[in-house]
Amino acid sequence: MTDNPADAKTDPATGQSWCVDVAGWPIDLPIVAIKPDFAISLMMVIDLGVRFGAHVGQALAAKLKALEPDIIVGAATLGIPVAIDVTRALGLDAYVILQKSPKLHLANALEQRISSITSKGEQRLLLDRAAVPLLKGKRVVVVDDVIASGSSMKGSLDLVRKAGAEVVGIGVILTEATEWKPMLGADEHLVHSLAHIPQFSPDRDGTWKPRAGT
Numbered sequence: 327m328t329d330n331p332a333d334a335k336t337d338p339a340t341g342q343s344w345c346v347d348v349a350g351w352p353i354d355l356p357i358v359a360i361k362p363d364f365a366i367s368l369m370m371v372i373d374l375g376v377r378f379g380a381h382v383g384q385a386l387a388a389k390l391k392a393l394e395p396d397i398i399v400g401a402a403t404l405g406i407p408v409a410i411d412v413t414r415a416l417g418l419d420a421y422v423i424l425q426k427s428p429k430l431h432l433a434n435a436l437e438q439r440i441s442s443i444t445s446k447g448e449q450r451l452l453l454d455r456a457a458v459p460l461l462k463g464k465r466v467v468v469v470d471d472v473i474a475s476g477s478s479m480k481g482s483l484d485l486v487r488k489a490g491a492e493v494v495g496i497g498v499i500l501t502e503a504t505e506w507k508p509m510l511g512a513d514e515h516l517v518h519s520l521a522h523i524p525q526f527s528p529d530r531d532g533t534w535k536p537r538a539g540t
């Protein structure tokens with residue numbers, strides 16, 4: 327036990343869940359406390375199976391097809407299956423992943439700093455210079471599983487543009503709350519999502535309820 331409230335740990339498991347309809351496919355997401363008075367509902371797309379992956383790939387492709395993308399870009403880690411499923415559903419082949427692990431071959435990569443709502447501290451997004459020719463002058467759609475603070479997506483957009491691509495759209499399975507809108511600024515209108523999730527505060531009896539305006 328600690329006397330300093332700042333040292334107190336929040337138990338992330340609330341035992342509650344939030345149901346969201348993802349383009350006709352309902353999923354239950356655990357509500358996870360990040361602070362004593364703040365929780366999110368957490369989608370781990372890699373735990374939802376290949377049929378769900380194919381479903382979101384097809385549903386996002388249906389929204390993104392008219393933008394005529396040449397190639398899809400996704401950010402590690404949870405943006406990887408989304409990028410693959412959307413690429414497959416659009417009938418494309420190549421895709422580009424923005425990595426987070428500083429592999430040996432990425433020593434000279436293009437780099438952007440990000441800090442997402444679900445990961446502690448600052449992270450780096452890395453674009454392999456060998457992938458730049460796949461993007462330069464191309465129509466690109468950037469995908470991810472979730473956009474929340476918008477930091478990860480903003481970093482992805484900056485990197486893709488540094489590589490000389492035109493970003494014609496953004497595809498996400500879920501938008502979360504609204505913080506991402508000012509973060510993306512003029513790029514907000516590029517976002518296509520399959521569903522929206524709020525953020526949560528506890529009411530007096532400890533039940534987590536959607537925060538107003540989220």
Ligand SMILES: O=P(O)(O)OC[C@H]1O[C@H](OP(=O)(O)OP(=O)(O)O)[C@H](O)[C@@H]1O
Pocket residue numbers: 401402403404405426441442443444445470471472473474475476477478479506
């Ligand atoms: O809008 P934001 O606040 O940036 O949050 C969204 C990002 O957070 C998650 O990634 P995370 O950083 O947890 O990394 P992971 O995909 O490697 O698990 C998610 O996959 C998005 O990329």
